[in-house]
Amino acid sequence: MIPYGRQEVTEDDIEAVxxxxxxxxxxxxxxxxxxxxxxxxxxxxxxxxxxxSGTAGLHLACHAMGLGPGDWLWTSPITFVASANCGLYCxxxxxxxxxxxxxxNMSVEALKHKLEQAETEGQLPKVxxxxxxxxxxxxxxxxxxxxxxxxFWVLEDAAHAFGGEYRGEPVGACRxxxxxxxxxxxxxxxxxxEGGMVTTRRLELATRIERLRxxxxxxxxxxxxxxxxxxxxxxxxxxxxxxxxxDIQAALGLSQLQRLDTFIQARRxxxxxxxxxxxxxxLILPGESSNSHSAWHLYVVELGGTDPQAIRREVFEAxxxxxxxxNVHYIPVHWQPDYARECRKLPAAEAYYSRALTxxxxxxxxxxxxxxxxxxxxxxxxxxxxxxxx
Ligand SMILES: *Cc1c(COP(=O)(O)O)cnc(C)c1O
Numbered sequence: 500m501i502p503y504g505r506q507e508v509t510e511d512d513i514e515a516v517x518x519x520x521x522x523x524x525x526x527x528x529x530x531x532x533x534x535x536x537x538x539x540x541x542x543x544x545x546x547x548x549x550x551x552s553g554t555a556g557l558h559l560a561c562h563a564m565g566l567g568p569g570d571w572l573w574t575s576p577i578t579f580v581a582s583a584n585c586g587l588y589c590x591x592x593x594x595x596x597x598x599x600x601x602x603x604n605m606s607v608e609a610l611k612h613k614l615e616q617a618e619t620e621g622q623l624p625k626v627x628x629x630x631x632x633x634x635x636x637x638x639x640x641x642x643x644x645x646x647x648x649x650x651f652w653v654l655e656d657a658a659h660a661f662g663g664e665y666r667g668e669p670v671g672a673c674r675x676x677x678x679x680x681x682x683x684x685x686x687x688x689x690x691x692x693e694g695g696m697v698t699t700r701r702l703e704l705a706t707r708i709e710r711l712r713x714x715x716x717x718x719x720x721x722x723x724x725x726x727x728x729x730x731x732x733x734x735x736x737x738x739x740x741x742x743x744x745x746d747i748q749a750a751l752g753l754s755q756l757q758r759l760d761t762f763i764q765a766r767r768x769x770x771x772x773x774x775x776x777x778x779x780x781x782l783i784l785p786g787e788s789s790n791s792h793s794a795w796h797l798y799v800v801e802l803g804g805t806d807p808q809a810i811r812r813e814v815f816e817a818x819x820x821x822x823x824x825x826n827v828h829y830i831p832v833h834w835q836p837d838y839a840r841e842c843r844k845l846p847a848a849e850a851y852y853s854r855a856l857t858x859x860x861x862x863x864x865x866x867x868x869x870x871x872x873x874x875x876x877x878x879x880x881x882x883x884x885x886x887x888x889x
Contacts, residue, residue, distance in 0.1 A: 552742075571591060600847050634663050653675065674700075
């Protein structure tokens with residue numbers, strides 16, 4: 500099976516991990532801080548805090564922003580559940596802003612409209628989580644303007660977008676947001692196995708997230724309430740978690756980071772090839788916006804026809820049978836039973852979902868494989884019949 504996405508681990512990566520395994524400190528040693536510095540510099544952010552997963556990063560960032568019971572978090576419905584779950588972890592309520600069909604990202608128009616309505620009802624969000632779907636940055640400058648007007652925190656879910664750019668700066672620079680979160684799950688743009696990183700320009704957020712990822716403990720006398728009674732002294736100032744990244748994982752991340760730009764270039768080349776190979780098929784292909792460079796984490800096509808959902812299912816099954824690990828990103832989060840207690844209508848997200856199909860795109864995918872895939876996709880589309888028709 501050729502998957503929709505796959506990591507690339509080299510002998511150098513393995514060597515870097517083994518080196519940590521042979522050392523004294525396999526966690527909380529010198530490598531995780533080096534990885535943090537490298538990501539901070541890559542993103543041109545002021546601070547980077549390594550965490551055990553993207554989910555952990557979202558959770559801690561929300562917590563550090565003071566999100567709690569009685570507050571609202573808003574995000575996009577077309578995302579992985581983690582973008583919304585971070586609100587629930589903090590005891591907040593979660594709501595969704597419909598997408599822009601052109602970018603598949605949170606629609607700024609829909610956000611503006613929803614904010615106007617929420618203001619009259621006195622239910623403005625405390626945190627808004629724009630998701631850079633498939634690696635394409637949201638319109639962060641426009642979201643920043645709304646954040647300044649309505650007073651909410653902006654937390655970028657940049658799990659797909661490591662290596663992407665917005666207005667000439669790397670995603671994660673946080674020029675227009677309060678923090679950004681990356682994921683290093685194997686399917687993402689670089690991997691540490693499990694892992695994540697929060698970047699920010701705000702010292703107070705970085706300091707609090709650092710403390711929260713390690714039980715809420717500080718060893719910094721300046722941040723303590725009591726006078727240390729010895730050099731061993733540490734203090735738990737608030738309840739945190741164990742969300743640390745090990746040095747073993749950080750070594751893999753640091754080694755992978757050296758190839759991030761190569762990975763993104765390979766993904767971009769693959770995307771360009773698809774736009775040529777698939778141009779004549781009845782599909783909506785993903786685009787780029789004028790002010791950003793996608794990191795091309797996913798390549799999602801939308802199927803046409805009168806009953807796209809039925810056709811999508813047939814095409815999906817035909818391709819899977821031929822060994823193509825196509826997938827669907829994502830089932831709208833507001834349809835998940837855990838979120839569906841309230842009935843919400845998000846027409847653009849729902850229409851997108853009925854047509855979406857994620858096709859293989861990763862650095863090791865060859866031109867020959869893409870050509871073969873395009874032939875099989877074309878055949879599958881032409882053979883597909885909506886369920887229930889002759
Ligand atoms: C992968 C992903 C996450 C969660 O990251 P993990 O590292 O797997 O916890 C969050 N949001 C989005 C959009 C993702 O794709």
